[in-house]
Amino acid sequence: MGGSHIVLAVTELRLVGPPEPDDLRGAEAAVYPDWEAVYEDNVVGIYQLVFRRVGNAADAEDLAAEVLMQTLKTLRLPAPVHNVRAYLVKTARTVLADHWRRHYAAKDAAAELQQVPPDALTRPRNSAAADRAERLLSMLPGNFRRILELRFLRGYSVREAANELGVTESNARVLQFRALRKAADVGLEVLT
Amino acid sequence: MTDSPADRVARFVDDLLHGRRPRRFDASQEEVEAMTAAAGLASARVGADLPSKAALDRIHGRLAAALDESPALDRHVTRRMLLRTFGTAAAAMVIGVGLDEVATRQGKAPDQTGGGGGSTVLMPDGGAWKPVASVTQLPAGHAMTVSTGAIDAVIVNEGGSISAVSGICTHLGCRLQPDDAGKKLDCPCHQTAFGWTGKVLYYRLKAEPANLPKIPSRVNGDQIELFVV
Numbered sequence: 444m445g446g447s448h449i450v451l452a453v454t455e456l457r458l459v460g461p462p463e464p465d466d467l468r469g470a471e472a473a474v475y476p477d478w479e480a481v482y483e484d485n486v487v488g489i490y491q492l493v494f495r496r497v498g499n500a501a502d503a504e505d506l507a508a509e510v511l512m513q514t515l516k517t518l519r520l521p522a523p524v525h526n527v528r529a530y531l532v533k534t535a536r537t538v539l540a541d542h543w544r545r546h547y548a549a550k551d552a553a554a555e556l557q558q559v560p561p562d563a564l565t566r567p568r569n570s571a572a573a574d575r576a577e578r579l580l581s582m583l584p585g586n587f588r589r590i591l592e593l594r595f596l597r598g599y600s601v602r603e604a605a606n607e608l609g610v611t612e613s614n615a616r617v618l619q620f621r622a623l624r625k626a627a628d629v630g631l632e633v634l635t
Numbered sequence: 636m637t638d639s640p641a642d643r644v645a646r647f648v649d650d651l652l653h654g655r656r657p658r659r660f661d662a663s664q665e666e667v668e669a670m671t672a673a674a675g676l677a678s679a680r681v682g683a684d685l686p687s688k689a690a691l692d693r694i695h696g697r698l699a700a701a702l703d704e705s706p707a708l709d710r711h712v713t714r715r716m717l718l719r720t721f722g723t724a725a726a727a728m729v730i731g732v733g734l735d736e737v738a739t740r741q742g743k744a745p746d747q748t749g750g751g752g753g754s755t756v757l758m759p760d761g762g763a764w765k766p767v768a769s770v771t772q773l774p775a776g777h778a779m780t781v782s783t784g785a786i787d788a789v790i791v792n793e794g795g796s797i798s799a800v801s802g803i804c805t806h807l808g809c810r811l812q813p814d815d816a817g818k819k820l821d822c823p824c825h826q827t828a829f830g831w832t833g834k835v836l837y838y839r840l841k842a843e844p845a846n847l848p849k850i851p852s853r854v855n856g857d858q859i860e861l862f863v864v
Contacts, residue, residue, distance in 0.1 A: 486694060487686060494684040498674030501656035504686070508694045512701055547670070548661040576679030594648060595676040601645055613641075619648065620641035623669035626676070 473524045478515065481527055486511065488564045489531060496539050496559070506542055510535045528564040535559060582629045587622035594619060644669045651677040688794075757786070757801060757848040759864040766858035773797070773859060778813035778820065778831060783863045788850050789813055789820055790859055791831045799852040799861050800833035805845040820847070 475481045489510050494503035513534050518527065536559050543549040576596060580588045586608065593599040593607055605615035643660055647670050650657040662670065678684040686694075767781040768790060778791040780802050787802035787810060802811050802820075809824035819836055820829045827838040833847030851862035 482695075482698070486691060490686040490690070490694075491678075491684045494686075495675055495678040496671065498651040498677035499656055500654060500687070500690060503684075504690045504694060507686070508697045511694065511698055515698065515702070543667060546659040547667055549664070549667040551664055551667075576676055579676070579679075591676060594652065595673075595679070598652065601649070616641040616645040617639075620644045620666075620669055623644065623648075623672040623676075624665055627668040627672040 474521045475524055475527050476521045478520065481514075481518075481520070482511065484524075485528065485531055485564060489535060492532070492535055492559065492563050493539060497542065502542065506535075506538050509538050513538065528562075532559060532563050535563075579626060579630055583622060583625055586618060587625050590615060590618045591622050591626065640666050640669075644673070648673045648677075755846075755848045757850050758862070759786075762862045762864050764853065764855065764860040765863055766855070766860050768859045770797075770854060770857045770859060777815050778818075780810070780813065781861070783861065786850070786861075786863045788861055788863070790852060790861070793818075793831055797852055797854055797859055798832070799850040800829070800831075800847040801850060803847075804829075805847060806838070806840060811847075 475484070486507065490503055490507040493506040493510065494500070497503055497506065510531060514527075514531055518530060520527075539559070580591055580596075583591070589608060590604055593604040594601075599607065601612055601615050601619070604619075605612045608615060608618070610618065640663060643662065644666055647657045651673060657670075765783055767783060767788070768779065773779055773790060773792045775792050775795050778789050781788050781790055782802075788799050789802040789811060790797065790799045800820075803809070804811055804822040804824065804827060806822065806825060806827055809822050811820040811822055811829065813819075814821050814828075817828075818831050820831070822828065825838070825840060827840065827844060828836040829847050830836050833849055835843055835846055838844055853860050853862075
């Protein structure tokens with residue numbers, strides 16, 4: 444079907460909407476000729492990106508579909524790979540912010556989610572998922588680290604974690620809440 | 636009563652850790668921060684953030700349905716492109732996205748080489764459908780090399796769906812060896828491997844080799860046929 448010829452020949456910027464500075468960079472980079480290529484290359488990456496922001500498969504599936512749908516409606520193809528990915532990430536941020544606003548009345552979720560790096564779909568991720576979690580947890584003080592390790596890495600229930608830590612369940616929930624806020628504070632970007 | 640911020644966040648965390656869609660509620664900014672951290676930690680469990688095949692199928696189905704219902708899209712997307720994008724070929728490719736492929740794709744930037752971007756389909760001039768194996772020779776979860784004289788191919792049965800890619804490494808032409816357990820095709824020459832869809836999984840080369848060309852395949856009676864010369 445001659446896909447590779449198209450890739451080399453088309454370098455024109457065809458994004459709808461104002462380009463980000465980075466969008467102008469990849470003039471000689473590869474190009475997505477059609478939706479098949481965009482979809483195949485990015486569906487998993489988009490799913491992972493949103494999963495890391497919502498933490499569950501049901502929401503991740505809905506949001507990934509939404510991101511692709513919105514991009515499909517506005518993106519003109521062929522377009523450079525770099526631009527399409529930047530656009531997908533930008534769309535993902537908006538969709539995620541909407542999600543938090545709609546379901547959790549979060550007014551400032553948009554700002555929070557700006558932490559999704561614009562190159563999230565291309566950036567090499569050197570460490571395994573569990574390593575990243577451990578790195579984040581290692582930045583937390585004692586009991587904060589322990590409650591999150593027990594809950595997220597070892598799968599303890601609140602009751603089991605409370606027993607392990609020698610506190611009441613109610614205290615364990617409070618400790619977990621504070622630990623998560625601290626984690627958000629010190630380095631959420633470690634995880635994404 | 637379980638209504639303090641700590642309790643609500645604990646419920647949210649429980650839902651995540653049990654793989655449930657979390658219940659919705661009006662959260663404070665502090666709670667949203669904590670929940671965002673929880674989502675990040677929940678996804679850090681190995682493999683947690685990888686979509687199931689069923690999830691990919693449903694995403695694909697939704698996009699296809701939306702495209703069907705939306706004439707407004709015709710301005711951007713031609714009918715022909717839609718059919719090509721969300722027809723059976725694309726479905727087969729989506730189904731073929733496996734864990735290995737996802738995990739190893741992360742360390743590199745395939746768009747920085749000329750070859751790595753998309754996959755081409757090998758459509759030889761004067762090609763014809765030729766039987767290369769019987770269906771019973773290729774049970775689900777297996778790949779096998781076949782040769783038609785002019786073309787070496789690997790045929791793959793991924794959960795009942797038959798597909799085929801070139802059996803020759805795109806680097807220097809070594810013959811690929813199927814690895815059923817790893818769902819990949821290994822190049823014996825330079826530690827390069829391709830997924831069953833032909834995508835480069837990993838390589839120890841200066842530049843990323845191109846993906847394997849796909850070869851049109853079909854099942855005709857009890858025969859697997861390739862469109863080859």
